[in-house]
Amino acid sequence: MLRRAAVLWCASGVLGLAGAQGVGAFGGGSAPDRMAGPPERSVAEWLVRLQQASRIPSYVGTFVVSSSSGAMSSARIWHVCEGNLQLERVEALSGAPRSTYRRNELVVTFMPEARIVRTERRVAGGMFPNLLNPGGNFSTADHYSAREMGRDRVAGFDADVVLLSPRDDLRFGYRIWSEKRTGLVVKTQTLDAAGRVLEQAAFSELQLDAPVRAAKPQLAMPSTDGYRVEKPERVRTSAADEGWTLKAPVAGFQPQNCYRRPVSPSASMVQWIFSDGLATVSLFMEPFDAQRHGHEGVSAMGATHTLTRRLTDPAGAWWITAVGEVPPRTLRAFVDGLERKN
CATH class of the missing domain: 3.30.200.100 (MucB/RseB, C-terminal domain)
Incomplete structure (x- = not known):
């Protein structure tokens, strides 16, 4: 969902997301329960909730990307937020070994097989599980509508489910699972005009409010000795x-x-x-x-x-x-x- 082709040199993620045909292809389980609740949020209210969720104090989890061809990729993610400082590590669990460390906009990627370290500055928004692009005065509500689909469970957590549908044929739709207490995006699907799932990413295991002291050693960047350092x-x-x-x-x-x-x-x-x-x-x-x-x-x-x-x-x-x-x-x-x- 919302992720990257390799050609995007300044926005390439650790994993590219692939497509699938329908929710069932991912073992998504039963449909979200439709339960009566408070009035539905507007598009703007949903976007604020999802953006603020990226600043929860800490979480650790494994997220999985599935493809229509049956291919599957996974990565381990550690995230800590202290005030205005965001620290993150994403460790690829499949494919070529790769570790990406982020300190706010500074991103450092270690590729041990090639003995290369790549450093760059990258806007943090728009990468799973932080879906939104920061900055700009977007008229998002003019181009998407929001419909709450009920509740579901992902990785053991209760989640509110929202469908963001495009108002025209220039963009795709999104089905988003937002953890009920924090708003963190725990699962997301990109939908075509017929409602078929093109891409999906979801946490298969998640620990919210992980002890910061325990997470910080995992966020310590290793030495670059013996690596060729590249700066785009x-x-x-x-x-x-x-x-x-x-x-x-x-x-x-x-x-x-x-x-x-x-x-x-x-x-x-x-x-x-x-x-x-x-x-x-x-x-x-x-x-x-x-x-x-x-x-x-x-x-x-x-x-x-x-x-x-x-x-x-x-x-x-x-x-x-x-x-x-x-x-x-x-x-x-x-x-x-x-x-x-x-």
């Missing part, structure tokens, strides 16, 4: 300064950040990031290189779609890659509106 060479910039503009905005999506990084001694790539508060789209623009760039088209992995296209203008040829957890038509709207200003 990206520079904050603006689309206008890089010569790019959108002829028309895509409804609900606001520009968030823009970065430039080298891809060769003589060329650089620009990443322009947009969000509607839940879904994120990145546009990558770089000079066309026939040896590196293949066929134009659209591909999908779960809810994440990728569109590639060659753009030609009087100044030369460009290779455009649009990536996001949105329907392909949304990526086409971005790419169709992209224009080079020389």
Whole structure:
């Protein structure tokens, strides 16, 4: 849910989420119980609840990502929040060994097989189980509606279930399980227009309010001795300064950040990031290189779609890659509106 293709160099997560066909494919159990309760929260109230839940004092758990092909990935997560300081460690339990440590926006990833440590600054929002993108004055309620689905249990905890449905065909829907006491997201699904589950992530085991003293040793970053330390060479910039503009905005999506990084001694790539508060789209623009760039088209992995296209203008040829957890038509709207200003 809401996670990342590998091409997103500044927002890549430890695990990519894959798709599934229906709740039953994940062993989700019985449907949430519909129980009478207080008046339903609005979209804005739900988003505030989910965002604030990321600041609960501490938790430790294992979360699992399932795919429609039957593949499964899992990771162990330790999280501590003390005032304005957030510490986190995510340890991959499947695939290549990888440990990611976060101290607020500073993220350090250890890859022991390659003996590489990668450090970067990354916005914390938008990564499971913190679903929301911080910053921006998003008109989310104009593009999603909220309907409470009742209560369910996940990893032994009671959870309120909410369905966030898109009001148009430019975004997917989300079914979210929010732990009843803290609001922490304990399970989430991304849904297509027919209500089929495209992606799911959920805690299989969770300890809330884990003793901070016991969790802190797990958050201590190991020494980088013997590792090659890499720092992505990206520079904050603006689309206008890089010569790019959108002829028309895509409804609900606001520009968030823009970065430039080298891809060769003589060329650089620009990443322009947009969000509607839940879904994120990145546009990558770089000079066309026939040896590196293949066929134009659209591909999908779960809810994440990728569109590639060659753009030609009087100044030369460009290779455009649009990536996001949105329907392909949304990526086409971005790419169709992209224009080079020389």
